[in-house]
Amino acid sequence: MPGPHCGHWIGAEAKYCRSADQVRHYLTGHRCPAHTPNALRGLPEVPPGPGRPREWATPLPTRTPTARDKRHLTVVKKEDR
Numbered sequence: 001m002p003g004p005h006c007g008h009w010i011g012a013e014a015k016y017c018r019s020a021d022q023v024r025h026y027l028t029g030h031r032c033p034a035h036t037p038n039a040l041r042g043l044p045e046v047p048p049g050p051g052r053p054r055e056w057a058t059p060l061p062t063r064t065p066t067a068r069d070k071r072h073l074t075v076v077k078k079e080d081r
């Protein structure tokens with residue numbers, strides 16, 4: 001089998017895709033445009049190149065203290081015996 005080919009398993013047809021057209025390598029292996037991880041999830045394709053998708057660059061929201069964090073430690077009274 002010369003060159004990379006799509007290794008996506010098509011369960012409905014019980015065979016591998018094996019398409020060699022515009023195959024790119026992904027974490028899961030070589031995939032044709034129809035079977036990229038994003039395509040299988042119905043997401044738009046991420047163009048190859050440096051940098052990350054814009055949504056990944058969004059900083060995580062700063063954690064706001066909850067009521068539990070603000071609560072002071074309560075003094076436990078010793079019971080008189």
Ligand SMILES: [Zn+2]
Pocket residue numbers: 006007008017018019031032033034035
């Ligand atoms: Zn494929």
